[in-house]
Amino acid sequence: MTEITSEDLKKLEDKANLIRRHVIKILNSAGSGHTGGSLSCTDLLVALYFHVMNHSPDVKLENQDRFILSKGHAAPALYSTLAECGYFSINELESLRKNNGFLQGHPDCKIPGVEVSGGSLGQGLSIANGLSIAAKYDNKNSKIYVLLGDGECDEGQIWEAAMLSAHYKLDNIIAIVDRNGLQIDGQTEKVMCLEPFARKWESFGWNIIEIDGNDMSQIINAFKEAKCLTGKPTVIIAYTFKGKGVSFMEWVNSFHGKAPNETEMNMALEELK
Amino acid sequence: MSYLSTREACGNALTELGETEKDIFVLDADLSVSTQTKKFAERYPQRFLNVGCAEQNLVGTAAGLAIARKTVFVGSYAMFINRAWEQIRNTISHDNLNVKILASHSGMTNAPDGASHQCFEDIAIMRVIPNMSVLCPADEIEAKKLILAEAYRKGPSYIRLNRIATQPIYDIDYEFEFGKAVQIKEGTDVTVIATGTMVTEAIKASEVLKKEGINAQILNVHTLKPLDNDTIIKAAKDTGRVVTIEEHSRYGGLGGAIAEILAESYPVPMRIIGIKDRFGESGVYEHLINKFGLNASEIVKSAKILLGEKK
Numbered sequence: 001m002t003e004i005t006s007e008d009l010k011k012l013e014d015k016a017n018l019i020r021r022h023v024i025k026i027l028n029s030a031g032s033g034h035t036g037g038s039l040s041c042t043d044l045l046v047a048l049y050f051h052v053m054n055h056s057p058d059v060k061l062e063n064q065d066r067f068i069l070s071k072g073h074a075a076p077a078l079y080s081t082l083a084e085c086g087y088f089s090i091n092e093l094e095s096l097r098k099n100n101g102f103l104q105g106h107p108d109c110k111i112p113g114v115e116v117s118g119g120s121l122g123q124g125l126s127i128a129n130g131l132s133i134a135a136k137y138d139n140k141n142s143k144i145y146v147l148l149g150d151g152e153c154d155e156g157q158i159w160e161a162a163m164l165s166a167h168y169k170l171d172n173i174i175a176i177v178d179r180n181g182l183q184i185d186g187q188t189e190k191v192m193c194l195e196p197f198a199r200k201w202e203s204f205g206w207n208i209i210e211i212d213g214n215d216m217s218q219i220i221n222a223f224k225e226a227k228c229l230t231g232k233p234t235v236i237i238a239y240t241f242k243g244k245g246v247s248f249m250e251w252v253n254s255f256h257g258k259a260p261n262e263t264e265m266n267m268a269l270e271e272l273k
Numbered sequence: 274m275s276y277l278s279t280r281e282a283c284g285n286a287l288t289e290l291g292e293t294e295k296d297i298f299v300l301d302a303d304l305s306v307s308t309q310t311k312k313f314a315e316r317y318p319q320r321f322l323n324v325g326c327a328e329q330n331l332v333g334t335a336a337g338l339a340i341a342r343k344t345v346f347v348g349s350y351a352m353f354i355n356r357a358w359e360q361i362r363n364t365i366s367h368d369n370l371n372v373k374i375l376a377s378h379s380g381m382t383n384a385p386d387g388a389s390h391q392c393f394e395d396i397a398i399m400r401v402i403p404n405m406s407v408l409c410p411a412d413e414i415e416a417k418k419l420i421l422a423e424a425y426r427k428g429p430s431y432i433r434l435n436r437i438a439t440q441p442i443y444d445i446d447y448e449f450e451f452g453k454a455v456q457i458k459e460g461t462d463v464t465v466i467a468t469g470t471m472v473t474e475a476i477k478a479s480e481v482l483k484k485e486g487i488n489a490q491i492l493n494v495h496t497l498k499p500l501d502n503d504t505i506i507k508a509a510k511d512t513g514r515v516v517t518i519e520e521h522s523r524y525g526g527l528g529g530a531i532a533e534i535l536a537e538s539y540p541v542p543m544r545i546i547g548i549k550d551r552f553g554e555s556g557v558y559e560h561l562i563n564k565f566g567l568n569a570s571e572i573v574k575s576a577k578i579l580l581g582e583k584k
Contacts, residue, residue: 109368116340120363126330127364130337130345133298133322138341157360160330168322 004051004220012216015084016046017272020245022080022093024268027259030076030097033105036242036255038077040180040213041147044238045074045081047219048145057086057113063141066115066131070124071149071178072106073257079103079111087113122155124148125175129161132170143227144173151183154192159204165233166205173233174226175206178213180242182253201235213238246271276438279416279469280377283434284309286420287346291317294424298338300324301348302331307436308348308377328353332360332372339370344424350383351376351392351433358398365429366404373423374431379409380470380520381548381565382436384558391553397525399431400498406451407497409433411472412442415495418449426451433469437558440473442493454501456508460490463576464508464515468494468527471518471567478572489576500530506539514579515543516572520562523547544575 019042027033049055053065069078076096083090088102088111095101103111106119116127128146135142152158165173177197185191194200198208207229211218219238226234242256243249246268249260260268277285290297291313303326305311314321324331328349335345347354354361354376365372376395383390400407408423408430410416416434423430442457457472458479467475472493479489490512492504509515515535517528528545535541548565562568 116336116364117367120359122329123333123336123360123364126333126360127337127340129330130334130339131341132337133334134338134341134343137319137343157327157329157333160324160327161333164324164327164330164334167325 008051009216009220012046012050015050016043016216017245019046019077019080019084021269021272022083023076024246024260024265024272026080026093026096027076028262028265029094031259032097033076033259034073034257035259036182036249036252037071037149037178037180038074039244039246039249040240040242041071041074041178042077042244043214043216043219044147044176044178045077047216047223049081049085051220052223053145054142065143065145068115068124068128068144068146069107069118070146071121071152072118075103075105075107078107082113085113121149121152122157125158125161125165128173128175129164129170132165132173133168135172142172146173146175148175148177149183150177150179150181150188150194150197151191153177153194162201162204162206169231170233171230174223175233175235177235177237178240179237180240182242182251182256184256186253198237201237205232207232207234209234209236211236211238213240214244276441277413278435278438279410279413280309280434280436282413282416283375283420283432284312286417287313288316290421290424291320294344296343297424298322298343298345299348300331300335300345302326302328302353304349307350308375310346310348310375328357329360332357332365335372336364336368336370339372344371344373346373346375348375348377350390351379351395352390355392355395355398361405362402366402369404369428371427372429374429375434376431377434378436379433380435381553381561382470382520382558384561385555387555388552393522393548393553395431395433396497396519396521396527397529400530404429406430406499407433408495409469409497410495411469411493412439414441414443414445414447415449418447419495422449422451435470439470442472442476449495452496452499452501454504455493455495456504457491457493458489460488461512462488462514463579464490464492464512465572465576466492466494466505466508466515466517466527466531468497468519470520474567474569475518475572477569478576481569481573482576487576487580494527497527497530500534502534502538505531505534509535509539509541513541514576515541516546516575516579517543518546518567518572520567521547523549542579544579546571546575
């Protein structure tokens, strides 16, 4: 990971904007899917795939980093990112959720760039633990990135896994929580209180970094810092806006599991120009 | 003479494998003494991981290791590993990962611990998952050979093991073949199909039947999925009558699987012996299997009923 210039930062922000446009278009075309949580984590995905991670769509690298999308419903954002990276053609994005389509509603391991299938919440951190242990055993200097949803952290398995990562000092794991504050049934704090969220992770033995997860500069700095921390796993709690980038979707929970219709798509694309 | 249980034989086989196969990992959820993975843990601590009593995380961690090209054996009780059925279904099986589940203390072999620790439902809920193979060795020799074979076969499997030791069936030269039912004895009047602990009961029953002039064929189905359809259909054709027996619910297990095949391909009169839609209870193992009707005399009774019916 190289030093970032303001010009690079602008490029990443433009890329995030482009990916948000893909997300809106493919969700409209699919007619269903998760808009809010795809838009909230777009900046995080762009930072990872276009600046932070050691990866290549063409060859397996010696110290290849790994990424697990534990909040699998953000698949439209992941697919758009992978397509922009060159894992598959941009034209394939149109197949999302379609009959005999290449892109399944939730991540599928048959899709190039997708390490493991997802969609059922709570499982990504455990999988990251296994990847981390294997990387250490094989003396690989790779990092394991795993993106969790905040609502997902209601799942008990997340905390089973968090205990294990700390117990075995899996410091090659960098977890990111997309703390957008909303889940299907409403505000996370009303459905099932998560706070004091950062202190929960801290008490489980993790390094904590808290950032504005829609601010590219803060995201890049957080990953830079996380990569240097040793002895413990690190979690970046990224405070984001669900529906980020489209004013009438931001912090609007009805867009959790809803695709934009034609009018909404056009309005959104106008804002994302 | 003392015999080994299938879990003990499996623990020994893993330790043997660990010597040469450096990419084999073993994971357990705080039951490594019971499941016998402890031996591997002591010998190869770098390739063993105790996740604490957390079965969902056990399965997820195994998935991660398997994605990184390790072969992973995970140990727990049959009853408790099935707590992670959804993780097994959505991750291990969906992605066809190289994770082998060692489900110890199956059936009622964990007799004194009672209903909460006994498991009669696992064959049914595992065999409905695509990609998942379901295996159940009948004795220590078969358990050892099965584990040695599974270490090199790609894909997930559920391996049903026992707490108690049963009498040996096979000698040391026995060759295990994945997916093949084993004909233990030829016969023309009735076929008895058994798995796991019940294979010895089938052998005992055939001796009783023989004295009464009834020639029973015996099949050991160590691979419940994929099922050896050809051998099963052939046996049904040979004898025209089938009795199945398993230390599992009568619903959805070995009997159910055989009935599915025969109903479509070669229907014959059939009796399914298993646990009759109920939970277990505490007791001595021998008392419980007799109380629940899982023994040679039940097989004899069922065979005679079938012989009284028209072919």
